[in-house]
Amino acid sequence: MQLPEFEYLRPKTLAEGLAALAEHGPDAQIMSGGSDLLINMKFRLDTPKFLVSFNDVAELKAVESLPDGGMSIGAGCTLTQLADSEALKEKYPALHAAVFSVGSKHVRNAATLGGNICLDTRCWYTNQSESWRETRDGCFKTDTELCHVIKGADKCHAINSSDSAPVLMVLGAVVVLASAQGEREVPMLEFYNNDGVDHTALKSSEFLARVVLPKPTGRSVYAKLAQRDGLDFASGTFAAGITGSNEQPESVCLVMGSVGPEPKVLHESAEIIMNQGLNDATIEAAALAARGSLGEVTNLFTPSGYKRRLVKALVKDALNELREQGN
């Protein structure tokens, strides 16, 4: 497969890049590692007129410890850089695990954290070659108000497969979105929309510049299941965070990834643990509630029945691990 034609822009500074985005708006596409975008372009899912590469902007590749005990990670840091970071592994082991679980070493060498957060949604109808798609009418993701995977759906149900997103949400991370007008901060918990076409808070003139992690206050875990361990999009991911003790939690946050257009915050399951602590009975109940809260739609790459069993198993395993950490 060959890439479609585009004009290539390579700003030297962030300001220059933001000016290019302001000028070309929706015609421009941001590229960093290109491990996902270039493939989507080969499939003609993205055909930007302008490709803006931010790879020359050094400030996007910095990892800094903040005075308040938190950490700031530039969007252009490669996943290998983060997987090799001892500081990240020590302070945010769940995020380290999530980053390390992405793709293969080859992919992590190119892929960036910003790219993983903004990863385009995927679905078994759209993520095919152009000629394959031509055998049917378009869909929400291309040009028509139709969904081929869920008949009669009123929006796109493509799946958000970002491995880092659920953990960043659990850790209370904030993303800094830059544009020519300035910067704004958006908590990761508010960054995604439940719509496969317009799935993030990013506007076309904006760029995700860095991720700010607050000081770690509790324990967290990350779990992922994919059809194979190396190089595969997840069938399901789960991140859990808890502050306080297993018996008397002070806060609980549970997020399920790869089940819909946005990572799903499991409020009901979190409440069970919040009220009654982490024990065999509550873990079982939380896993069951997680399974129930998925709604009628699940990941379309695997049958929904499989997905429900998978969710229950993932939640149970991860919560057991979280409990062991606290013993």
Added chain:
Amino acid sequence: MAKQLITLTVNGDEHELAVAPYQTLLEVLRDELGLIGTKRGCTAGSCGVCTVNGEKGEAVLSCCALAVEWHGRSVTTVEGVQEGTELHPLQKMFLEHGAVQCGFCTPGLIMSAKALLDVNTSPTEQDINEAMAGAICRCTGHIKVKVAIREAAKLLRARELQTNEAAAGAAGVNNGAR
């Protein structure tokens, strides 16, 4: 679309090339430079047969890299792995242990394994699995590939030991003279 002039060092040789922005590193290596050792497989970052090594020896999927992004940088392809007229230990061990069936994935496997052994000559089973997860052989299992990598690691360790001893020996002579 306007072509851009780039300088690309491949296996130590500097090339000045006019490339279109949409040309991938793989296309430039194969179609412009005729280095067809690097294979064109899925072209979607899944199979790893197009793996080359970047400046730090890291594994790079050349099908998912824009050639223009590699302006001023250097890559090593499977054609640049041999040491003078001798094969690299990895190549020797792939041959010796029959880690090749149809051979199409071999360049990608060699470059993926080299990325690992360049930084770690004592890889664990898990290190090898992680480094090779993105490079797939569809003919057969990866057992002989892994045997070849372990044996090549042994050769490289032996070589390191020799170099260290030689260095220590030289230091010893110096001490004696002092």
